[in-house]
Structures are given as structure tokens and as C-alpha cells.
Amino acid sequence: MHIYCKGFCYLCGNPLKIYMKSNNYEVRELIRKYKRIKPLWLYNNECFYKLFGSQKIKRTCYSCFKHLKKPNIEKLRNREIGKTNKLTIHPLSLSKNEILLWYEGLKRYIKREFKNRPIMIYNNI
Numbered sequence: 001m002h003i004y005c006k007g008f009c010y011l012c013g014n015p016l017k018i019y020m021k022s023n024n025y026e027v028r029e030l031i032r033k034y035k036r037i038k039p040l041w042l043y044n045n046e047c048f049y050k051l052f053g054s055q056k057i058k059r060t061c062y063s064c065f066k067h068l069k070k071p072n073i074e075k076l077r078n079r080e081i082g083k084t085n086k087l088t089i090h091p092l093s094l095s096k097n098e099i100l101l102w103y104e105g106l107k108r109y110i111k112r113e114f115k116n117r118p119i120m121i122y123n124n125i
């Protein structure tokens, strides 16, 4: 069982388009069950392409694509005089640590299910 991502967001650095792979069909069913027990909200981690400048295209998460904009003069002026500190909002997409924490829970759940018998491993050799 492995966890993959397609890349990282250019603005916030969170992983994009997360998916899991397994050779064992029983493990795949357990992953589906665990997703129902402890759901993972990954819609903000979908991969989107955003245009920077005239000809630069970068991969970003949905949250950054929708909310992050270049700060205008009014916001910069307010920061200079100490009216506000934040220029941009915190992204809503899940970070690497949050996803790995969920994955550790999934591993424990699968180990508990395969308590008395070993997990079947297929080899191509």
C-alpha cells in the first residue's frame, strides 16, 4: 500500500491530487471502509493551473486558485501603517502532516483487521 501525490502547490506547498495504490483487493476494500469511518476532505487539494504574469503557468491547489490574489495598493498601505498584518488568507487545503496523520490511522486500522493472518503480498518475480 502506497500513497502518492501529483505535485506540490506553487503558493502554499501542500500536496496535490492525492491517491492510494494497493495490489491486494482486501486492502482496497478496507481503504474504502476506512474512508467512510474517517472521511478525508480532499476537494481543496485538487490540481488547478494558475496564470502568473503573462506566460507563467504554475500548479496550485483549488483553495489558492480561488482565494489568493495579488495584494492591491490599499492593502499594502494598510500594512505599512500597521492597520492589518495579514495580506492573504490561510489556505484551506490539507497539509502534508495532516494527510500523513490520516494515513498512519489507516495503517493501524488495516493491521488490526489482519491480526491473525499475514497480509498477502504478490510478487512479479
Ligand SMILES: [Zn+2]
Pocket (backbone or CB within 6 Å): 009, 010, 011, 012, 013, 014, 060, 061, 062, 063, 064, 065, 091, 093
Ligand atoms: Zn495552495
